[in-house]
Amino acid sequence: xxxxxxxxxxxxxxxxxxxxxxxxxxxxxxxxxxxxxxxxxxxxxxxxxxxxxxxxxxxxxxxxxxxxxxxxxxxxxxxxxxxxxxxxxxxxxxxxxx
Amino acid sequence: xxxxxxxxxxxxxxxxxxxxxxxxxxxxxxxxxxxxxxxxxxxxxxxxxxxxxxxxxxxxxxxxxxxxxxxxxxxxxxxxxxxxxxxxxxxxxxxxxxxxxxxxxxxxxxxxxxxxxxxxxxxxxxxxxxxxxxxxxxxxxxxxxxxxxxxxxxxxxxxxxxxxxxxxxxxxxxxxxxxxxxxxxxxxxxxxxxxxxxxxxxxxxxxxxxxxxxxxxxxxxxxxxxxxxxxxxxxxxxxxxxxxxxxxxxxxxxxxxxxxxxxxxxxxxxxxxxxxxxxxxxxxxxxxxxxxxxxxxxxxxxxxxxxxxxxxxx
Numbered sequence: 496x497x498x499x500x501x502x503x504x505x506x507x508x509x510x511x512x513x514x515x516x517x518x519x520x521x522x523x524x525x526x527x528x529x530x531x532x533x534x535x536x537x538x539x540x541x542x543x544x545x546x547x548x549x550x551x552x553x554x555x556x557x558x559x560x561x562x563x564x565x566x567x568x569x570x571x572x573x574x575x576x577x578x579x580x581x582x583x584x585x586x587x588x589x590x591x592x593x
Numbered sequence: 594x595x596x597x598x599x600x601x602x603x604x605x606x607x608x609x610x611x612x613x614x615x616x617x618x619x620x621x622x623x624x625x626x627x628x629x630x631x632x633x634x635x636x637x638x639x640x641x642x643x644x645x646x647x648x649x650x651x652x653x654x655x656x657x658x659x660x661x662x663x664x665x666x667x668x669x670x671x672x673x674x675x676x677x678x679x680x681x682x683x684x685x686x687x688x689x690x691x692x693x694x695x696x697x698x699x700x701x702x703x704x705x706x707x708x709x710x711x712x713x714x715x716x717x718x719x720x721x722x723x724x725x726x727x728x729x730x731x732x733x734x735x736x737x738x739x740x741x742x743x744x745x746x747x748x749x750x751x752x753x754x755x756x757x758x759x760x761x762x763x764x765x766x767x768x769x770x771x772x773x774x775x776x777x778x779x780x781x782x783x784x785x786x787x788x789x790x791x792x793x794x795x796x797x798x799x800x801x802x803x804x805x806x807x808x809x810x811x812x813x814x815x816x817x818x819x820x821x822x823x824x825x826x827x828x829x830x831x832x833x834x835x836x837x838x839x840x841x842x843x844x845x846x847x848x849x850x851x852x853x854x855x856x857x858x859x860x861x862x863x864x865x866x867x868x869x870x871x872x873x874x875x876x877x878x879x880x881x882x883x884x885x886x887x888x889x890x891x892x893x894x895x896x897x898x899x900x901x902x903x904x905x906x907x
Contacts (some may be wrong), residue, residue, distance in 0.1 A: 496791070503896065503897065504893075505895055509690055519893060519896065519897055520897060549613045550845075551849040559825050559828055559829050559832070560851050561818065561819055561851070561852070562819050562851050562854070562855050562858065562859075563893075563897045564819065564859070564890055564893040564894040564896075564897055565818075565819035565820070565821070565890070565893075566819065566820050566821030566886065566889070566890065567821070578594050585881045585884065586698070586817075586822050587695065587696070587698045589798075589865070589883060590695075590698050590701065590782060590783045590784075591693070591782055591783050591784035592782060592784065592798075592818075593733070593782065
């Protein structure tokens, strides 16, 4: 899928079961019907009584900035899913080699 | 070449116990045996034979930097100020330090390595005894791409070439670094720090030390993070510790670091992918899942050249 604004490739991220398309060019985000409401609902569950005035799309951004060419981050269960899965021997070796 | 190992071992024994024929039962062994370096340990002494063709003036300047008192809490100091010559190789002697545990990457000392880098980058290189050559990060990336080109054709080579092609000339070692030069390690990874008997972490391996873009030293962890291999928490720990120690490579105020990390992290992703393909071809095997991750990142990079790349996510 291509971004309607800048026509760069859009990448799919999964945020707690909500599919989000983010543009690799302008970083714009495309939400399908109902996804904004799903995000808002999730955010309210997490934040409880705290800061309900935050923009609803805020949780869609990664915790730390990443480059446009980066792999989708943290969208597969973070600590215990995607990353843990890839964190095998080969990466352990890579940490120590030139 | 085969005579190098016993000769190097004799050098380490001579320095450790004043005899080349020491047969004591102190810890000893070959720490590395690669085309570009042979490293042996005997008791508290490590002897390193540097890559064939290493220029002596450059190595001597780098050795002098490691011996400089201003870097005593950053770089491991050598045991001798001059490299020795042994079988056409330059040899240096070092005190032994314990490396990071390779079998426990979760215990990697991210804060410590970040703090050491910040300290290194803050050191004024003009105050060192001898002028240092440029750090060799871009040269190593260019060499990895040259090796890829010299190897048999592989389907993953073309995305790597395309990602390389969109990098600026300085990152491809075709022009000097245009920014203000800082003292840099040049080849940072977790094998590049050791813990001394005094329980202090220090950086080792001065072969690529020199002046250049300090962001290059952060770029390997940055690339691992961008490729989805390093956990966001680990990357954040590393980056925060670097900032807390006053590291000059990234904006100190918590602003997005990617405008400065983008080019070096791309270059190291290309380097990693190029070496992975070269090794896979030599080993007649397929790329593993982690290696594919770097090739995939190269594919995405080519579509977003650095000068167009929006960095950061607000």
